[in-house]
Amino acid sequence: MTKNLKIFQASAGSGKTRTLVKEYLAIVLANPAAYKSTLAITFTNKATEEMKSRVVDYLIALSRGNEKQLAAELTDELNKKGRKLSENDIAGLSAEVLKNILHDYSNFHISTIDSFCIKVLRSFAKELGLPVGFDIELDTDKVLEDITAKLLDKLGADEELAKYFDDYILYRLGENSTWNVANDLKEIGAEIFGEEYWRKKLESKDDVYGDRNKTAALIKEINKIKYSFENYFESNAKKLVSRIDSNGLSHNDFAGKSRGAYAYLQRILNKFEYAPYEGMRTVILKDGDLMKTKNPLSASINKTVREMVNYYDKNLAAYITACAVVKTIYNIGIFSDLLSLLEEYRRDNRVMISADVNNLLRTLISDDISPFIYEKIGTRIRSIMIDEFQDTSRFQWNNLKPLVVNALSERNTALIVGDVKQSIYRWRNGDMRLLLEGVEKDLKAFSEMLSKETLKTNFRSHKNIVDFNNRFFKTLIANFSNDDDNYLNDYLRDSYEEQSLVQNENGKKNDGYVKINVFPYDKESETGGNLQSEQYTREILKELKSDGYKPSDVMVLVRTGSESISISNLISSEGYDVVSERSLLVKSSSAVRMLVYLLKYISDNRNHLAKTGALYNYCLTNPGKADALKSFKSGWEETDKMFADTMPPGFFRDGDKKRVNSVLNDLAVYDLTEHLINIFGLDKNADPYLIKFLDAVFRYSKENDSDVTSFLEYWKSNQEKLSIDIPENAGGIRVMTIHKAKGLQGKVVIIPYANWELDVNGNRSRMWASSDKTPFNKASGFFVKTQKDLSESYFASDYITESSLTRLDNVNLLYVAFTRPSERLYVNVPVKRNTGIANRIAGALNSAPELSKNFNDNVFEFGVKKSADELREKSTGEYFVNVNERNELVSELWYRKTIIKPAYRKLKTEQQHSVKINRGVLIHELLSGLRSANDVGECIKSAHLNGLITSSETEEYKNLLIQIVTDRKVKEWFDESKTVMTESEILTKEGIILRPDRVLVNDSEAVIIDYKTGRERKEHAEQLNEYESVLRLMGYGDVKKYILYIGDYEGSITKVREA
Amino acid sequence: MPDFIKSAAGLVYKKHKENLKTVAVIFPSRRAGLYFRKELSALIENPVWSPAVFSLNDFVLKHSELDTADTLTLVFELYESYSKYLETESFDEFYPWGEMLLKDFDVIDKYMVDADLLFKSIKDEKEIEQAFPIEAAEQAELFWKNIIKLQKKNEYKDKFIEIWSHLNSVYGHFRESLLGKKIAYEGLSIRKLAENISSIELPYEKIYFAGFNSLNKCEKEIFLSLINRNAAETLFDADKYFVEDKKQEAGHFIRQNMKAFKNGLSDETSGLTEGKKNINIIGSSLSSGMVKSFGYELKKFIEENPGAEKNTAVILPDENILLPALYSIPENPKEINITMGLPFRSTPLFALIRIIQKLQNGKIYEKGKYKYYHGDVIRLLLHPYIKFLFPEQIFGAVRKIKETNLAYIEPQSFLLDTLEKGNSKDILELAFKPVSDVNEIISYISGLCDMLTLKLEEYEGNEGNKIFQLEYLFFLSSNLNRLRDILEERNTNLNRTTFWNLFVQQLNSSRIVFTGEPLKGIQVMGLLESRNIKYENVFILSMNEGVMPAGDTFNSYIPYSLRKAFGLPTFEEKDSINAYYIYSLISKADNIFLFYNAEIGSDVKEKSRYILQIENELKSVNSNLSVSHTIASYSLKKNPDNDIVIRKDESILNAVKENVKRISPSDLNTYINCTLQFYFRNVLKLKPEDEVEEILSAASFGTVFHEIARQLYKPYIGKTVREKDIDEIAATAEIDYNKLFEDVLNRKEELRHLNLTEKGRNALYKSVIKKLLNRFFESEKTRAPFKVVDLEKWCETGISVNRDGTEQGINLAGKVDRIDEKENVFEIIDYKTGDSKLRAFKNDDKFYESLFLNPDYKANLQTLFYAYLISLTENYGKVNAGIYALKEIATEGLQLMAEKFFNPEDIKLFGEELKNKIAEIFNPEIPFAKTDDAKRCEYCDYKSICGR
């Protein structure tokens, strides 16, 4: 049985793409037409592009007999498939395949999962009842903003909904949470795009959501559980305490004293904590007396407290569950309203929201659907490859599964590549469990075709880094198993199995250095970072400098945006350039900020802030113009004056520095921006920020509206998102979050704050949970904070899964971070609490064989430090694409020099408002199309069809024409007594083409008629003379010339003149 | 380099010198014809009547008895036919779908397909055999096999078959009704022509079909029959390279044609195989980047080759970048000629239409008047077409709207009356005319069009631009007329939404075609327009997959394999046509510049396949070819450092004294948050742009609560309030709540807009406040009894702070929400609606330090501030101060800062600290500067000055 189902475990740096491409080549070389029927699915557009170009590049190389290594691998790959091939055959085949692909490129099916799904969706639009030819909306926030606002606006009208919200608010006020529900609604509403929500929804049979009254009822029920529990304890406690007090008893009269029954009861009343002390339990267990001193009360106390303890044990789970649920259930309760509004949004705007493409597709998919899909999209896929599988979501997989099954059942290749250890996109629905177990389960039927492989060699990092990671993570994982909460480690253990974790270093790179500082987390620094670790970071930077590393060699990895900010500040304060998400924001360019302020100023010339801002940023971008700080000189007059003096020529109206050049008042936003670029000389010092801004303006006005006001609205809500790609030529130290760093690498990697949390954190993260216990089984699912106590609730199992996955996420982050560097890895580990990744790292370093010995007084060192130059590789091969840097761009006013023949018809006012078009021009047009009096009708008809005249006008113009062609003076021109040469042109050898309006010829005689509108001019006659002379050259002896004058607005003959 | 048109002209001249006007030369495009005549005239001695030169379209139009109708009419017709057999949605929803079907029907006729067979739908295996003619069999059968494969009942399959099985009837019905009206779509009329071409008399001795590449079945028929009658000849624009390389898609059709017809022009050109050319491939990120690189290269090129623009073409395969491209054409050349459509979408006029659409659909009817949504009004006023007429007045109006803070505006009284009469006012009167039914709307829009046209004609500024604006307007009004006509003729009455959607859809997809002077200046055109014509230098933009070529995106309802089966074109044919255009363009040119966007993104694909082909194949075929590939990027300059430090020199200091005469807690807070912010806000008085507040903001929410609370407590000033009193207050609140609420809104100008019922959120907040009040009363009861001393008390008093010896006088001021007396301690109370934390008072340095450094302590600061202020103004004796944090009111109730009451010493001490802090403001040594903590910038209005 040939192994057609291949699953590759591709650890960090193991040349995943190469493998993918190799497998692809194996398929297409085996059959040079197979590219048409092979679908490779990558995750990002960039990845798609990279894979395509890799395939092409390899094919080129192979066809030229290069890439021997690969050629060899392919030959025996193919031999396995039973194709005996020599390396020359490979070259030949490659050439053939290359040719095929280059000339049938549209059938070269490598695409992102999204664009593939969208393609399918499009081809089924009609059947799915989606708007045909819909657009794709990428901005989910925008959509949410819109639909939540709509929902809230319904409150005015929709009584029932309003009532529902009243309860909601009341509840919130009870919880001391803010009265402003809009934000929650948006935040939690985002879940309608999440898969967890839908999965719960789909799994559940009956679901009250969607029926607001039932939902409300359920909420009541759940609240009741909560309050009755609390009341039970509080009332009992009250009773007993008062009696105890009145008997003047004290803690000492109770077994366990301050941890005895009395203390317990008081605790209930003061702290609202209901959990009995362990001491009490033991007493109760062996039927002891809860009181030390004999006392008449004891009987009843013992009885009641026993009851309470039992009650507690019996109802705790329900209570916790209820508490967890009520926080968000109000929001989830109205998801169905949101969904219908979403529906509406899609229809009204004819868009699909990219976030719910997979969900929509889900409805279409059934396990035998593939052939139908292939026919609809017009591609019959045989083999399929999926990359980055650990980040694939359930729904995505379910949508792809039929295709995979189809491939396998037809004995074609299905290939899956991924690495559980690098799955860090769970918050984007990515579900690594698929790779871990799901796929194999789902494809059990094909298990005998399955071959699992691990790509063992690490091509990225130097030996010592590979060794370190091997040992480090082995121990790290092992240590977990010794914990009490070991039950949370199953996923970890499976994901970090030795055979998939341990990598071979690739022989060529025998160096590499790791340094880790472990230290207690002390006080925060000004910038919110951590002093000690910042101290270390400074030292590291010095060290790197002296070892000859360039800033661009260094990559600093952080967990959060705020960490990124504080570390960036630090680095730049050390005098290095920083390339960070913030520094890449378009708004960080003062030129851009100037432009925005100018746009604002032009929309409101009394906006003093805009004026000042424009002025200041202008001075900043044009040093030498004026001292920027002067813009803030006290007093508006000064600013006004400075503004007037400083702004460049062309900005103001000539001789009036109070008002802007009128040109700037009548432009759409894109035109305006170009004008400003031109006026403010930005064309002389352009940079990527300016280009990106211009591009943003362009895109916005292309896809939305082109007026300044709405662009400024857009800018307001998007300036935090618009940023430039890290340019190739960026010189600085790269600071980025680990998530962003996935798939990237750097010679040196610094991790300044390796102390993120390890386990679920109730304050931040939420999860979807469900239970089969009443009443919680009445709703499909609940969205609850992931707090520890859930482990005792009805949601325990959901909770445990969530926590295990969270733990895995956070370890994976560490793995991804540690595997980025090729030459050096620096880590600062501020140990804060005894939970968290930090002291896990410390622990591992302490206990790892081979490593622990390098870990002395909190500093760990491993491997050898070599200077950057020693490690620098000889650049291989010449770089045929040359790079050209520039900072000039062209921004010119085109319309001044654009030649067009205006088609519009002059208008003239009669009295206010009503206007009349210039009939003359039109009549002229009509006449010149007219052969003879007989085809007036035709002529009018086509004019009407071309939208020249409206049906209401047809009669009018028909009469005008008839009136003209039957006019005594001219009618013989139209009676076909002579040959008519309409539309005929005369060529002269000077290359001039003459188009007289009408020429009548009869052997050697010719009559020229020219139609003119408006007043009589002498040029008119001159033109005719020119015609005449030409006609004479053409051999017409006797030439007559007439001008037919047509009234501008009347459209009737005003004069016939012989010229 | 070869020049097809020139050779064609040569051939025609050679054969027909004597009597050129008896021949007709037919090109794929009119444009080629123009160049043809030019070439021809270069050959003649004396003036001559030109041969008839036109496009194939014109030819068909001339000789078919059917008129080609416009798409809208056709879709209307189709809509009627369709709804006879299948269910339909509203017309505007149907439109795109109808358009697609129309295309499909069109191609069916162009390729003379037997619709019966094509639209046959198969239920099960048995039927498949013999269902299809042999030539179609294989593909079609496989298709239906695959469909039938779905054993399970599948609704989508059923839906597909449902539609598919009716399309033939729809097609039939549609065709008949068109023929009945003697109108047609292209396919239909050419099919008719092809069917009886043999019987058609042509007034020409000879017809030359020149420069054709892809021919549909009808065209082939027509050509053949004319050729057989010896009435026609074909001339092909073919290059060795793609004729001989059988896999080169560019030659796909030419190779076929060369088999089917003979090429009147002796043999293929060799521009690609031997021509000496430079091809420069340039990648840059973002389409703006690409367009600007184009400008840069063009500039360089023209500088190096003066006058070259005459033979230069700029090809824009993506019409959307026309405007950006135009802006990137350097000062030289001095003349530009555009031969392509400008998407109407990208004109300001389109924006205007969308605005008035929103304006009219968003209007509300209140108290017998129509009111418009402020956002739309502002956008309308600021729209170029309105604004340019009288900017100053517009700015005034807009500011007024924002200041008076009205969500909905009644134009007459609010706007129009304030404008002085005159030519600018009438347009607004027109624009704000409320219209509802379709006819009204139509005349409303066309009215606006005409008026704008007039205004523009009179307008002096911005000459060059004007011509284009007028074009746009003309285009719009003729479109509108057409639409109106069609509606009238078919007397269909659409409802308002359908009309708007339809109208906007129409405009959205339409382009304005400029007619220019094709033989002058630099030529800007789409790829199509470049057919057959020779340019020495070509600049081609958007060389990315997805554009060059469009690739595997084909909108048709006829599945791929059926298209194949019946010989209908697929995206593959589309691609090869595209390839033909670009290669025949290159074959004629000397210098070629190819630009692509190198930043891959959601809608940007990799560089075009043609680039790969050129680099890997053409290069090796043609040894005279030099190819360069450049990545053009913009250099990343360090941002100028904008560290803002305002040193207090003489003038600044004076300004500070001038403007800071009074300090309120919030002023102080600003100063503590960021000294620079304080400078901007309190000294420079830079006001942030004001915006109309649609829904209750946190601030107004507070105000409303304050006001209502005050109203309720007013009667009790000076009295002692017991629990039962509070019950009464609560009762009043319960009963009069609506009235109270309304009153507040009416009293407070800035809140007036909020009693708009249709703004649901306000309704919500209204009830929130009510609930808050109830909670509030609950916790009030727990405090009772107490005496209400004063409400909303404004306190202000002068103090003097000492800076370097000299005294500086300044007022402390602020409004105290409420003062109670309880167990003869005076409690200064402030209501807080937002998040706010009050820490217990501690008399230690740490506390004071954070008080004056850390904005999180603002509640404490304010409270103490008031305590101190009161201690100066009144002599209350024992004083305590605190807040009602309404957010925590459920559990917290009134939070007081001191255990029982403040020790006067502490207050004094605080006073001293306060003075020191204030003195700092006047201290010349301490400049105003940015805060280090970027988090404090989050809500600052001056972010984009500071670049935070």
Ligand code: SF4
């Ligand atoms: S942006 Fe930040 S630094 Fe600038 S003024 Fe506002 S608070 Fe101060």
